[in-house]
Amino acid sequence: MWHRAGPDGDPDEGRAVFDRLGVRLRHARDYRFGIRTAPTDVFRFVREGLRLRRSRPDVLWLNRPEFLPWGRVVSFVSGVPLAVHLHHAPNYRRLGPFAGGRTRYLAVSAAMARAWTAVGAPPDRVDVVPNGVDTAAFPAATPASTRRARAALGLDQDRPVVLYYGRLTRSKGVLALLEAWGRVHASARVLVGPGTPPAPAPVLVLAGALYPQDAPAVHRAIAALPEGSVVVVPERDDVVPLLHAADVVVAPSIEPEGFGRVVVEAMSTGRPVVAAASGGTAEILSGEWTRFTVDPTETAALADKVLEALHAAGTEPGLADRCRAWVRDRYGRERHVAALLRALEAHAKH
Numbered sequence: 001m002w003h004r005a006g007p008d009g010d011p012d013e014g015r016a017v018f019d020r021l022g023v024r025l026r027h028a029r030d031y032r033f034g035i036r037t038a039p040t041d042v043f044r045f046v047r048e049g050l051r052l053r054r055s056r057p058d059v060l061w062l063n064r065p066e067f068l069p070w071g072r073v074v075s076f077v078s079g080v081p082l083a084v085h086l087h088h089a090p091n092y093r094r095l096g097p098f099a100g101g102r103t104r105y106l107a108v109s110a111a112m113a114r115a116w117t118a119v120g121a122p123p124d125r126v127d128v129v130p131n132g133v134d135t136a137a138f139p140a141a142t143p144a145s146t147r148r149a150r151a152a153l154g155l156d157q158d159r160p161v162v163l164y165y166g167r168l169t170r171s172k173g174v175l176a177l178l179e180a181w182g183r184v185h186a187s188a189r190v191l192v193g194p195g196t197p198p199a200p201a202p203v204l205v206l207a208g209a210l211y212p213q214d215a216p217a218v219h220r221a222i223a224a225l226p227e228g229s230v231v232v233v234p235e236r237d238d239v240v241p242l243l244h245a246a247d248v249v250v251a252p253s254i255e256p257e258g259f260g261r262v263v264v265e266a267m268s269t270g271r272p273v274v275a276a277a278s279g280g281t282a283e284i285l286s287g288e289w290t291r292f293t294v295d296p297t298e299t300a301a302l303a304d305k306v307l308e309a310l311h312a313a314g315t316e317p318g319l320a321d322r323c324r325a326w327v328r329d330r331y332g333r334e335r336h337v338a339a340l341l342r343a344l345e346a347h348a349k350h
Contacts, residue, residue, distance in 0.1 A: 001025050033069035045070050049077025058348035059083055065116075066091040072098045083347050086112045086126075088258045095120035104347040106340070108259040109280035127343050130283075131259045132336025135328050138268035140320065141244040149245035153205065153233065160202035160310050163246035163271075165239055166262060168210040168218055168232075173252030173276065173296040177204070178221035178230070180252075183303035185229045201229065202310060207242050209235045243269040248309040251275040252296035260284045268327045270320030272313055274305045289326065 001023050018025055029048060033041045052060065052074055060080045062071040068084060068091075075082035081102040089112070092098075105126040107113035113126045141149075150157055162184075168174045181204050210218060210232075222230050236242070243249065249266035251257070256279025263273045263284045275281035277293035285293050294305045312319055329335075 031064070031067040031070040033067070041069075042073060045073035046077050049074040052080060053078040059344050061085065061344060063087070068092075068095070068098050072101055072103065075101055075103065081347050081350060083344055086116050086121075086258075088112070089115055089256075090119045092119055102350070104343070104350075106343055109283050111256060111279045111283065112258050129339045129343055130331060130336065131261065131264070132331050132333045133261070133264045133268055133327060134333045135268045135324070138240060138243065138265050140268075140270045140324055145241075145244045149241040152241060153231070153245055155203060155205070155231065155245060156200070159200045160248075160314070161205060161246045162202055162306060162310070163205045163207065163242055163249045163266075164251070165207040165242055165249075166251070168206060168208045169214045170217065171253070171255040173254045174206065174214075175217060175221055176254065176296045176299050176302060177250060177252050178218070178225065180299040180303040180306065181230065182225055183300060184306050185226055187303070187307060201226075202247075203228070204230045205233060205242065205246065206230060207233045207236065207239070239265065240269065243271055246271055247313045248306065249273045250306060251281055252294075252302060253279070253281070254296055257281050264327050264331045267323040270323050272309050272319060272323055274302070274309050284331070287326075288322075 001018065015025060029044060033045075048070070057080055060071065060075055060078070060082045062068070062082060062084045065084050065086050065088070071082050071084060074080075081104070083104045083106055086105055086107040095116075099120045099122060103125065105113075105116060105121050106129045107116060107126055108129065108131050110128050113123075113128050117123045117126060147157060150161070155161060162181075164174065164177060166172055184204075185201055222232070233242075243266055246266075249262065249271050251260065251262045251266075251273055253276050256276065258280050260275065260279070260281035260283075263275050263281050266273045272292060273285065273289075274292045274294065275285055276296050277290075278295075282290075282293055292305060292309055294301050296302050
């Protein structure tokens with residue numbers, strides 16, 4: 001595996017996990033390509049292609065599609081077929097000459113396949129290989145784990161909890177969610193069963209990075225809501241306690257997601273998810289789960305879906321088990337790895 005230093009320049013960042021797996025890492029040079037620097041960039045790529053040819057791999061798997069020019073030149077020079085993993089929206093208006101060659105595209109969703117074919121990826125060279133999740137790393141919540149997680153976050157044990165985790169930006173739908181939250185909190189009629197009184201008013205937990213350009217709008221939106229109705233916690237790597245503290249997770253991205261990692265992580269723990277009815281999240285939430293999809297720009301509808309999901313979480317027997325089974329059977333790690341290996345092996349033999 002070719003490996004570059006992280007943003008802080010540490011050449012060993014992230015290396016430990018590969019060492020444990022016995023994967024040999026080689027230092028990779030600069031992948032970037034620019035119009036003004038094209039001659040020197042291409043010369044550098046040619047040298048990398050010659051270097052790769054000496055290694056004699058079966059296939060070159062490029063996980064960063066923004067570096068497609070690098071991949072195409074290196075593939076051509078080395079004679080090694082190129083597989084480009086399409087995790088996100090296109091970086092180019094038109095792929096042009098970079099679309100051809102011995103190149104196969106692996107899209108994480110049908111939505112990403114359509115987006116990349118629209119800018120020039122040949123449709124007959126695009127395969128859909130959905131991402132997967134290690135369900136053992138996102139275990140089912142238990143009453144005990146929920147109590148512990150809520151206590152650690154300082155949340156009342158009896159209040160319904162709705163979780164958003166990810167970047168706290170407009171494009172991720174956070175402002176739309178905060179606008180909808182005013183309606184959710186005002187309704188406060190999340191029944192736990194027929195004829196029972198309303199449960200305590202729910203609380204929204206926002207967990208993620210807040211950048212300077214988004215902070216003023218997010219702070220204003222929170223300040224406009226009742227005190228204590230929103231809790232903001234810092235970004236964290238271990239999100240399992242957050243998921244176990246929640247009753248429902250919301251992924252209201254206005255910019256369509258390439259896949260929808262949050263959805264499968266949350267459902268793996270048994271939590272229903274309200275998500276955008278677009279992009280990869282809409283593909284994950286098919287079948288019975290389409291009832292929890294919504295246009296997040298319609299904030300009244302978003303609020304209604306959150307209330308519906310909270311009600312379902314408290315009243316539908318087996319909902320958590322069905323969430324977990326849905327992810328295990330369609331997006332489990334073993335299924336993903338098998339599909340990915342089939343695609344890479346088929347391209348290597350092409």
